[in-house]
Amino acid sequence: MTYHTLLFILVAAAAITAVMARSLLLSAIMLALVSVGASLILFDFQAPWAAVFELSVCAGLITVLFVSAVSLIRNEESKVKDLRARFYAMPLVIAIVAVAAWFYGIPFFDSLKNCALPGGRDNSLGSILWDIRRFDLLGQVLILAAGVFVINSIFPRRKKQK
Amino acid sequence: MINSFTLDWFFITLIFSAGLYCMLVSRNLLRQFIGLEIMSKSCLLGVISVGSLTGNLALAQALIITMIVIEVVVVAVGLSLLVKNYRLTNSIDIWSLNKLRG
Numbered sequence: 391m392t393y394h395t396l397l398f399i400l401v402a403a404a405a406i407t408a409v410m411a412r413s414l415l416l417s418a419i420m421l422a423l424v425s426v427g428a429s430l431i432l433f434d435f436q437a438p439w440a441a442v443f444e445l446s447v448c449a450g451l452i453t454v455l456f457v458s459a460v461s462l463i464r465n466e467e468s469k470v471k472d473l474r475a476r477f478y479a480m481p482l483v484i485a486i487v488a489v490a491a492w493f494y495g496i497p498f499f500d501s502l503k504n505c506a507l508p509g510g511r512d513n514s515l516g517s518i519l520w521d522i523r524r525f526d527l528l529g530q531v532l533i534l535a536a537g538v539f540v541i542n543s544i545f546p547r548r549k550k551q552k
Numbered sequence: 553m554i555n556s557f558t559l560d561w562f563f564i565t566l567i568f569s570a571g572l573y574c575m576l577v578s579r580n581l582l583r584q585f586i587g588l589e590i591m592s593k594s595c596l597l598g599v600i601s602v603g604s605l606t607g608n609l610a611l612a613q614a615l616i617i618t619m620i621v622i623e624v625v626v627v628a629v630g631l632s633l634l635v636k637n638y639r640l641t642n643s644i645d646i647w648s649l650n651k652l653r654g
Contacts, residue, residue, distance in 0.1 A: 392556075394556060394560075395556075395559060395563075398559070398560060398563035398597075399563070401563070401567060401593070401597075402563050402566045402567050402570070405566075405567045405570045405571065405590045405593070405594075406570050408574075408586055408590065409570050409571070409573065409574040409583075409586070409587065409590070414580070414582055414583070417582075417583065417586050418586070421586055421589055421590070424567075424589075424590060424593055425593065428593050428596060428597060431597060431600070432600055432616075435600050435601070435603075435604045435609065436604075436609060437600055437603075437604075437609055437612065437613045437616070439613050439617065440600065440612070440613040440616040440617060440620075443616070443617050443620050444596070444616070444620060447620050447621075447624055448589075448593075448620060448623070448624075451624060452589070452623075452624060452627050455627055455628060455631050456582070456585075456586070456627075456631070459582060459631045459634060459635060460582065462635050462638070463582070463634070463635070463638050463644050476577040477577065480570075480573055480577075483569075483573055484566060484569065484570060484573075487565065487566060487569040488562075488566055491562050491565045491566065492562065495561070495562060495565055496554065496558050496562060499557065499558040499561040499562070500555075500558055502561075503555065503557050503558065503605065506602070506605050506606050507606065508606055508607050509606045509607045509608035509611070513610055513611075514610060515610045515613050515614060517610075518610050518611055518613075518614045519614045519617070522611075523611075523614055523618075526614070526618050529618075530618055530621045530622070533621065533622055533625050534621065534625060536625070537624075537625035537628055537629050540629045540632070541628060541629060541632045544632050544633065544636050545632065545636070
């Protein structure tokens with residue numbers, strides 16, 4: 391079993407643990423572990439820029455956001471009546487999906503692999519990001535601005551009472 | 553012998569189904585977000601796997617960076633809506649979000 395496959399097993403196990411964990415804090419930490427595993431997979435695919443982004447933003451910033459949200463709603467955590475039986479049934483569901491994917495998915499993915507065409511361009515990340523897909527950057531900036539605007543309007547600054 | 557690409561996609565299917573199952577069965581809004589994050593991670597792994605197969609790693613990285621930026625904004629806005637909803641209704645149950653039914 392290769393290092394690559396072991397990383398995928400780690401990510402899948404962390405994802406299943408994040409879903410099944412009773413505590414929301416443990417779920418958030420397992421989600422961070424999923425992100426760390428995904429960034430290691432990206433490093434293994436020789437994609438260091440995406441891996442660094444994934445590690446710093448998803449494993450860092452998003453985990454901080456989740457943990458702070460959990461700490462803000464901690465009192466409410468146990469009041470939501472999730473049916474735990476559904477979560478305990480999850481390994482069975484995943485096992486059924488795994489068996490189905492093994493018998494039906496793998497031939498399909500093999501056929502996809504045979505259909506794959508080699509990429510024409512061999513540019514650097516910089517030229518793709520700044521030249522070819524420049525319009526994406528405009529969209530990213532607009533989405534960031536929209537996010538800041540929404541958060542600013544959801545939590546307005548309190549005015550001092552005179 | 554199963555090749556690496558096929559095995560990658562087998563695990564990506566499992567990770568995606570775990571996130572989808574979480575979103576389907578949970579009534580907790582925060583768990584819905586965790587399910588969404590897991591699904592987006594599996595999509596990210598799919599993009600990089602296909603990029604590696606076709607030799608378009610730089611393009612796949614550019615798409616992943618775009619995806620991560622959008623993901624962060626979605627999570628930040630979603631969590632702020634969750635906290636605001638909790639302050640107003642004192643609940644994070646998704647079934648309590650029925651005030652807009654008209």
